Amino acid sequence: MKICIKCKEEKELDEFYKNKANKDGYSGKCKYCTKIDVKNYREENLDLVKDRVKIYKENNKESQKEYSKKWREENKEYKSRKDQEYRENNKDILKEKKKKWREENKESIKESQKKWRENNKDKKKDKDKIYHSNNKDKRSKKHSERMIEPLYRLKHNFKINLLRSFKSNNCIKSLRTEEILGCTFDFFKSYLEDKFEDWMNWKNRGLYNGEFNYGWDIDHKIPISLAKTEEDIIKLNHYTNLQPLCSKINRDIKKATY
Numbered sequence: 001m002k003i004c005i006k007c008k009e010e011k012e013l014d015e016f017y018k019n020k021a022n023k024d025g026y027s028g029k030c031k032y033c034t035k036i037d038v039k040n041y042r043e044e045n046l047d048l049v050k051d052r053v054k055i056y057k058e059n060n061k062e063s064q065k066e067y068s069k070k071w072r073e074e075n076k077e078y079k080s081r082k083d084q085e086y087r088e089n090n091k092d093i094l095k096e097k098k099k100k101w102r103e104e105n106k107e108s109i110k111e112s113q114k115k116w117r118e119n120n121k122d123k124k125k126d127k128d129k130i131y132h133s134n135n136k137d138k139r140s141k142k143h144s145e146r147m148i149e150p151l152y153r154l155k156h157n158f159k160i161n162l163l164r165s166f167k168s169n170n171c172i173k174s175l176r177t178e179e180i181l182g183c184t185f186d187f188f189k190s191y192l193e194d195k196f197e198d199w200m201n202w203k204n205r206g207l208y209n210g211e212f213n214y215g216w217d218i219d220h221k222i223p224i225s226l227a228k229t230e231e232d233i234i235k236l237n238h239y240t241n242l243q244p245l246c247s248k249i250n251r252d253i254k255k256a257t258y
Contacts, residue, residue, distance in 0.1 A: 004030040150202035155185050162237055171230040182238045192244050200244055208247040219245035223256040
């Protein structure tokens with residue numbers, strides 16, 4: 001038995017930390033009092049403690065790495081349980097951290113995803129196939145809602161028409177859509193808007209009633225129907241060969257002529 005010098009309570013020896021500097025081989029303060037003192041010190045000297053921890057970690061990177069690895073291996077179940085508890089109790093914090101991290105690392109994430117897709121084409125196809133099969137209703141609803149957005153609709157329709165051009169000519173699309181277009185879709189949208197006539201807007205795109213100035217289409221100046229090879233398709237789908245044109249003129253007058 002031993003009396004704690006702080007709380008003055010008599011306790012069993014296993015309630016004290018070992019300390020060879022003392023005659024009896026145990027610390028003067030009990031474990032509970034020691035923990036309280038350490039906690040108070042950390043709270044009162046938070047910046048100092050953080051700096052010390054940072055310096056220690058920088059000077060002991062390898063040993064810390066090895067210790068952490070060993071600890072995780074020896075405490076898998078405990079760590080797994082604690083991680084799960086933390087995630088459940090801090091969903092909003094983790095969500096915000098993830099969002100912030102994604103915003104700060106947009107370019108590296110984009111590059112990493114691109115590299116993964118290039119190295120795992122078959123795997124990505126299988127994953128997409130499974131996802132599409134399991135989320136048909138969800139995808140259909142989301143697609144319908146987003147088709148109201150001019151930029152999304154522009155991207156979707158251009159990609160569909162581009163794929164049709166390749167398919168009808170028995171060609172394989174080997175380049176990304178924006179590489180074929182020659183610009184980003186944001187730029188392409190602005191490019192078309194700069195060529196709008198006074199009556200044109202995104203709401204009357206694709207409309208047709210047989211009258212002039214009712215609706216408009218994205219027209220290929222040199223008709224896409226003249227394309228015979230992959231090179232032709234790529235050339236004729238460049239943004240400089242595209243223009244907004246009255247649907248009446250495009251469908252009834254110009255048609256597939258140049």
